[in-house]
Amino acid sequence: xxxxxxxxxxxxxxxxxxxxxxxxxxxxxxxxxxxxxxxxxxxxxxxxxxxxxxxxxxxxxxxxxxxxxxxxxxxxxxxxxxxxxxxxxxxxxxxxxxxxxxxxxxxxxxxxxxxxxxxxxxxxxxxxxxxxxxxxxxxxxxxxxxxxxxxxxxxxxxxxxxxxxxxxxxxxxxxxxxxxxxxxx
Amino acid sequence: xxxxxxxxxxxxxxxxxxxxxxxxxxxxxxxxxxxxxxxxxxxxxxxxxxxxxxxxxxxxxxxxxxxxxxxxxxxxxxxxxxxxxxxxxxxxxxxxxxxxxxxxxxxxxxxxxxxxxxxxxxxxxxxxxxxxxxxxxxxxxxxxxxxxxxxxxxxxxxxxxxxxxxxxxxxxxxxxxxxxxxxxxxxx
Numbered sequence: 001x002x003x004x005x006x007x008x009x010x011x012x013x014x015x016x017x018x019x020x021x022x023x024x025x026x027x028x029x030x031x032x033x034x035x036x037x038x039x040x041x042x043x044x045x046x047x048x049x050x051x052x053x054x055x056x057x058x059x060x061x062x063x064x065x066x067x068x069x070x071x072x073x074x075x076x077x078x079x080x081x082x083x084x085x086x087x088x089x090x091x092x093x094x095x096x097x098x099x100x101x102x103x104x105x106x107x108x109x110x111x112x113x114x115x116x117x118x119x120x121x122x123x124x125x126x127x128x129x130x131x132x133x134x135x136x137x138x139x140x141x142x143x144x145x146x147x148x149x150x151x152x153x154x155x156x157x158x159x160x161x162x163x164x165x166x167x168x169x170x171x172x173x174x175x176x177x178x179x180x181x182x183x184x185x
Numbered sequence: 186x187x188x189x190x191x192x193x194x195x196x197x198x199x200x201x202x203x204x205x206x207x208x209x210x211x212x213x214x215x216x217x218x219x220x221x222x223x224x225x226x227x228x229x230x231x232x233x234x235x236x237x238x239x240x241x242x243x244x245x246x247x248x249x250x251x252x253x254x255x256x257x258x259x260x261x262x263x264x265x266x267x268x269x270x271x272x273x274x275x276x277x278x279x280x281x282x283x284x285x286x287x288x289x290x291x292x293x294x295x296x297x298x299x300x301x302x303x304x305x306x307x308x309x310x311x312x313x314x315x316x317x318x319x320x321x322x323x324x325x326x327x328x329x330x331x332x333x334x335x336x337x338x339x340x341x342x343x344x345x346x347x348x349x350x351x352x353x354x355x356x357x358x359x360x361x362x363x364x365x366x367x368x369x370x371x372x373x
Binding site: 019020021022023024025026027028029030031032033034037041049050052053055056057058059060061062063064065066067070071074075079082083086090093094096097098100101104111112113114115116117118119120121122123124125126127128129130131132133134135136139140141144145146148149150151152153154155156157160164167168169170171172173174175176178179180 | 209210211212217218240242243244245246247248249250251252253254257258261266269273276277279280281283284285287288291295298299300301302303304305306307308309310311312313314315316317318319320321322323331332333335336337338339340343344345347349350351354357358361362363364365366368369
């Protein structure tokens with residue numbers, strides 16, 4: 001396969017992330033399933049192994065979880081790729097929001113607005129769950145990842161006030177320890 | 186303290202930039218929308234809670250990262266267009282710089298298998314976090330059967346079959362919105 005030029009790679013990043021920006025109802029998490037599909041199967045910017053790592057890195061760092069787009073861009077086309085992917089992912093939705101905020105007063109409280117809000121909510125929830133499923137499906141740890149995700153989800157549903165960061169650290173430490181003991185997941 | 190407390194505080198553009206810059210550096214674990222709330226409403230008191238929640242309702246009906254949306258809306262309330270731009274920039278700049286440094290370090294240590302194991306563990310817990318927010322979003326209030334079905338169909342199409350989001354949303358959103366509209370008409 002011919003290696004795409006830098007310009008082609010940047011254009012492809014823009015073409016993937018800008019539309020996703022306008023589809024990320026319910027937050028950046030909603031687009032994870034599509035990002036995984038585009039990154040791994042369509043554009044081959046990263047394989048399963050790399051994607052799993054980049055996903056984890058994006059969450060261990062501060063800021064929006066959707067900074068994953070910068071990591072994918074970096075993997076595809078270096079610093080320029082990271083920049084293009086980030087701008088493409090945040091700019092369209094931000095401009096839309098700013099424009100909407102300026103006309104919000106007129107629209108607010110109309111029955112259509114409530115219907116849109118309530119109609120989009122279950123789809124957004126479904127997209128959240130889909131993102132999780134997409135990540136687990138490519139997770140190299142396989143069944144162990146499903147079990148750990150299930151335990152973490154149960155813990156957070158049972159104790160909603162639980163801060164997620166210690167949970168990430170504990171889970172990372174447990175997997176690291178298992179690896180250290182020579183058990184292949 | 187004034188007697189009639191204004192809905193937004195009078196802050197300079199540079200103070201606004203610094204506050205969001207700090208948020209960008211410290212908002213770990215995703216859920217940045219909640220971080221903005223804690224910092225701007227509860228800790229600094231720069232924006233009145235009611236105004237924040239009104240803006241949040243607008244933000245939630247539009248696409249985008251929740252933290253960035255709230256930064257833009259709070260920035261707009263405090264300092265107009267310039268405030269919105271500065272808040273978004275300050276909220277995105279530090280995480281971008283940090284993630285590039287992390288990416289560079291990762292490139293050097295990616296050949297150690299233990300690194301992958303630790304990251305697999307972190308990713309699994311993050312997925313758990315995603316699952317729990319998806320489930321509580323469905324279960325919020327009294328879940329309507331139609332909403333559960335719509336969420337289930339979304340998971341099936343996007344998560345299990347791996348279909349692209351755009352056609353799935355274009356197909357499901359009108360149906361879901363029409364159901365919500367019909368239910369509101371019935372209740373009214």
